[in-house]
Amino acid sequence: MKFTLGWLKEHLDTTADAAAVADALTRIGLEVEDVSNPADVLRPFKIAKVLTAAPHPQADKLQVLSVDAGDGPLQVVCGAPNARAGLVGIFGAPGTWVPGPDMTLKVAAIRGVESNGMMCSFRELLLGEDHDGIVELPADAPVGTSYAEYAGLDDPLFDVSVTPNRQDCMGVRGIARDLAAFGLGTLKPLAEAYRWFRETGEGTAEWFTSIQPIEGHSPAPDVRTDDPEVCPAFYAQAVSGVTNHDTPLWMSRYLKLIGQKPISVLVDITNFVSVDLGRPLHVYDRAKLSGALVARKAKDGEQVLALNGKTYTLDSTMTVIADDAMVHDIGGIMGGEHSGVSETTTDVLIECAYFDPDHIALTGQRLALTSDARQRFERGVDPAFLDDGLAIATKLVLDHCGGTASAITRAGEPPVAQRTLAYDPARVLALGGFDVPADRQKAILERLGFGVSDDFTVTIPTWRRDIDGTADLVEEVVRIEGLDKVPSTPLPRAEGVAKPTASPEQRVERKARRAAAARGFAEAVTWSFLSEKEAAPFGGGHWTLANPISEDLKVMRPSLVPGLARAAQRNRDRGEKAIRLFELGRRYLNDAERPTLTVLIAGDAAARDWRTGKARLADAYDAKAEALAVLAAAGAPVNRLQLIGPGGETWHPGRSGQLGLGPKMILATFGELHPETLKALGVEGPMVAAEIYLDAIPAKRDAGRARPAYMPSALQAVRRDFAFLVPADLAADKLTRAIAGADKQAITEVSLFDVFTGAGVPEGQKSLAIEVMLQPADKSFDDAALKAIADRIVAAAAKQGANLRG
Numbered sequence: 001m002k003f004t005l006g007w008l009k010e011h012l013d014t015t016a017d018a019a020a021v022a023d024a025l026t027r028i029g030l031e032v033e034d035v036s037n038p039a040d041v042l043r044p045f046k047i048a049k050v051l052t053a054a055p056h057p058q059a060d061k062l063q064v065l066s067v068d069a070g071d072g073p074l075q076v077v078c079g080a081p082n083a084r085a086g087l088v089g090i091f092g093a094p095g096t097w098v099p100g101p102d103m104t105l106k107v108a109a110i111r112g113v114e115s116n117g118m119m120c121s122f123r124e125l126l127l128g129e130d131h132d133g134i135v136e137l138p139a140d141a142p143v144g145t146s147y148a149e150y151a152g153l154d155d156p157l158f159d160v161s162v163t164p165n166r167q168d169c170m171g172v173r174g175i176a177r178d179l180a181a182f183g184l185g186t187l188k189p190l191a192e193a194y195r196w197f198r199e200t201g202e203g204t205a206e207w208f209t210s211i212q213p214i215e216g217h218s219p220a221p222d223v224r225t226d227d228p229e230v231c232p233a234f235y236a237q238a239v240s241g242v243t244n245h246d247t248p249l250w251m252s253r254y255l256k257l258i259g260q261k262p263i264s265v266l267v268d269i270t271n272f273v274s275v276d277l278g279r280p281l282h283v284y285d286r287a288k289l290s291g292a293l294v295a296r297k298a299k300d301g302e303q304v305l306a307l308n309g310k311t312y313t314l315d316s317t318m319t320v321i322a323d324d325a326m327v328h329d330i331g332g333i334m335g336g337e338h339s340g341v342s343e344t345t346t347d348v349l350i351e352c353a354y355f356d357p358d359h360i361a362l363t364g365q366r367l368a369l370t371s372d373a374r375q376r377f378e379r380g381v382d383p384a385f386l387d388d389g390l391a392i393a394t395k396l397v398l399d400h401c402g403g404t405a406s407a408i409t410r411a412g413e414p415p416v417a418q419r420t421l422a423y424d425p426a427r428v429l430a431l432g433g434f435d436v437p438a439d440r441q442k443a444i445l446e447r448l449g450f451g452v453s454d455d456f457t458v459t460i461p462t463w464r465r466d467i468d469g470t471a472d473l474v475e476e477v478v479r480i481e482g483l484d485k486v487p488s489t490p491l492p493r494a495e496g497v498a499k500p501t502a503s504p505e506q507r508v509e510r511k512a513r514r515a516a517a518a519r520g521f522a523e524a525v526t527w528s529f530l531s532e533k534e535a536a537p538f539g540g541g542h543w544t545l546a547n548p549i550s551e552d553l554k555v556m557r558p559s560l561v562p563g564l565a566r567a568a569q570r571n572r573d574r575g576e577k578a579i580r581l582f583e584l585g586r587r588y589l590n591d592a593e594r595p596t597l598t599v600l601i602a603g604d605a606a607a608r609d610w611r612t613g614k615a616r617l618a619d620a621y622d623a624k625a626e627a628l629a630v631l632a633a634a635g636a637p638v639n640r641l642q643l644i645g646p647g648g649e650t651w652h653p654g655r656s657g658q659l660g661l662g663p664k665m666i667l668a669t670f671g672e673l674h675p676e677t678l679k680a681l682g683v684e685g686p687m688v689a690a691e692i693y694l695d696a697i698p699a700k701r702d703a704g705r706a707r708p709a710y711m712p713s714a715l716q717a718v719r720r721d722f723a724f725l726v727p728a729d730l731a732a733d734k735l736t737r738a739i740a741g742a743d744k745q746a747i748t749e750v751s752l753f754d755v756f757t758g759a760g761v762p763e764g765q766k767s768l769a770i771e772v773m774l775q776p777a778d779k780s781f782d783d784a785a786l787k788a789i790a791d792r793i794v795a796a797a798a799k800q801g802a803n804l805r806g
Contacts, residue, residue, distance in 0.1 A: 001162045002258035003172045004155040011193045013175035014185025018156035021079055024184045029479040032161040035536040039148035041099050047141050048091035053084050067091055070144020077115035082133035089135045090147045093117045098125035164467040167379035171278025181447035181480050182602035221349050222292040229317040231295035233354040233414035235386045238349045238396050242401035266341045269396045278390035280373040286347040288339045291324030302327055306334045318363045332360040332377040352390040354383050354414045365547045382463035383414035419460040423473050432478040433486050444480045446596040508634050508694055512597045513584050515633030521582040521599055526563025529553035534562045536649050537677040542590040556588035560598035561689050562681050568602040569683040599626045600689040618688045620655040623670040627690035636667055636697045643733040647671045668692045718774040724802035725765050732768055735800050743789050743794035749773040767805055
């Protein structure tokens with residue numbers, strides 16, 4: 001929701017500046033995403049007059065101008081076709097940044113003629129699409145004055161994030177009402193707020209002092225609702241003999257400042273009322289209608305060409321506005337192009353309807369169609385404001401387009417049944433945590449539009465659909481009194497030793513997170529959504545969003561690697577050489593959500609070595625080491641893990657693998673990312689990563705929180721080295737596991753310390769050097785015992801095709 005400070009003050013009588021308004025909005029629970037001032041960029045541009053214009057001596061399409069911006073004549077080369085002596089426009093001096101082309105002006109020679117600045121078009125200043133020539137201002141525009149000041153652009157712009165429950169704040173007046181209740185000013189009566197239009201000189205001299213429906217004497221428009229469940233009320237008024245032209249300056253200025261492009265006065269009146277009062281309307285060209293205008297269910301397969309230029313296929317769950325010939329409007333969401341007004345329109349029908357919020361939301365989701373009208377209707381507009389909204393729109397049309405209004409047709413009844421709640425002021429202390437005097441609470445609620453009787457029976461205003469119980473009234477009092485006044489009060493704790501509240505799964509996640517952080521990884525939190533292209537290398541997205549924020553966030557992630565890879569690339573782009581990131585989150589697979597911890601290393605694994613002058617790049621072994629460390633910390637039986645096959649198509653062949661307790665129980669995948677994977681993610685390699693599947697780690701028996709007693713053996717361990725010739729394709733892991741099983745009581749550790757191929761090793765084989773640690777139990781080993789164990793080791797190795805090397 002965007003609005004300017006000046007726009008807000010049309011409804012709020014206050015002297016507060018932008019900073020005070022932003023602070024107040026934040027304190028009452030309306031999140032301010034941004035406050036900016038469009039004039040800041042445009043302030044250096046001045047109003048200037050072209051004194052003379054002569055042809056450029058070296059270019060037929062250029063002119064040499066003498067321009068006065070208040071400080072004397074300057075020579076400017078200009079290619080605009082409308083540049084001429086006497087024209088008053090907008091001038092940018094050397095050193096000024098021009099936002100449209102994103103360039104800074106400087107003194108330059110253009111075809112041999114010096115140019116000192118630039119006469120600007122609206123597009124170059126991002127004030128419109130007009131680029132046919134330079135801006136032409138009225139002849140009496142004050143030369144030398146900042147254009148931002150002259151055009152009234154010095155008006156701070158607020159961008160407020162309105163939560164779905166605050167439908168009343170989808171209009172400037174609703175926000176003004178909240179600020180007035182907070183004490184930042186006084187809410188002007190609606191009629192007084194709208195008196196300012198007559199002061200612009202744009203309309204007639206009279207303006208009604210109380211908002212009442214304008215009843216004409218022409219025949220009332222023929223409208224009805226055949227779908228009272230979704231469209232219970234459909235009001236309309238016709239205006240004949242209108243002239244559609246450019247939008248008045250005051251209205252176009254406000255719309256431009258909030259980012260809307262002015263179209264024509266008839267269209268922009270509806271846009272203005274929608275933003276100003278949160279009341280969407282629609283205007284039809286009556287010459288393009290055939291018969292009565294009806295709100296009804298769509299027929300399966302019906303189509304409508306909407307105002308955004310797209311054709312939508314409808315079904316019977318959706319509500320449309322149609323006549324005898326065709327569908328003209330997706331009810332409550334967007335009008336159709338066929339019946340839209342144009343510069344030739346002379347007779348219009350203004351529609352003001354009420355639509356059920358839930359149905360509007362469902363229709364918008366099914367069609368993947370968003371609009372300003374949908375945003376308001378799906379939150380719930382004020383059902384009691386149909387007459388007032390229609391009256392204001394009609395009066396604006398009469399003032400700015402002329403014509404004669406008809407009588408009003410009111411089809412159906414809006415849901416305006418009075419709602420009341422019995423309220424106890426003591427609930428603020430009980431639920432909010434601090435005391436607010438009852439009379440203060442009554443004043444707050446009344447300023448918000450609630451009716452409060454002496455016994456605190458509260459009447460809920462029609463624009464507050466979100467108020468459902470007394471807790472909601474407490475929330476209103478607390479936020480207006482100030483959320484910053486809510487004290488921080490610890491919850492009471494039962495006496496005695498607190499019992500652990502974390503589940504076994506949560507404890508595993510905490511241990512894994514702590515281990516990754518302790519090993520030097522920085523935790524990242526990335527999007528749970530990916531594009532289909534990014535998900536493809538990881539098996540594709542199994543869950544696709546029906547209504548995604550964008551195509552880049554369309555599917556739920558099947559892996560955490562893409563998000564980490566993009567984060568690493570952003571760090572790499574900023575000069576980082578060694579990047580270590582991890583994330584603990586969920587992968588969304590076909591069968592379930594899977595808790596996963598992923599680590600990723602990009603760039604250097606170790607700093608530059610003084611002996612070589614080079615840094616060591618991370619490789620698959622680094623990823624494997626990190627996976628084993630995290631698994632060990634999480635309680636996985638790492639001594640029993642097997643290296644099972646390559647990592648898959650996502651990973652680089654020969655530089656990846658899987659760790660598991662068998663082919664059907666994979667605990668981690670590690671390795672270097674495949675070049676095609678990097679290409680799909682749009683990142684540079686190499687990158688190595690490891691995915692640890694936390695839900696695959698076998699659950700351990702709960703043996704209590706105490707650590708086992710430390711009981712080292714009193715006898716000295718013995719180490720023995722063995723060298724075996726094995727087939728070149730034999731994984732070392734198979735050999736070490738076989739040796740470890742040769743004597744499970746005596747052998748406590750088996751590790752590979754050398755791999756050799758070359759002289760003395762037959763072709764097709766390799767030499768693996770293995771260190772074995774032997775731990776005696778009740779007595780030291782003698783030579784016979786050591787020989788027996790060695791024989792069992794050699795025999796176990798032989799079953800894997802290994803022979804003791806001579």
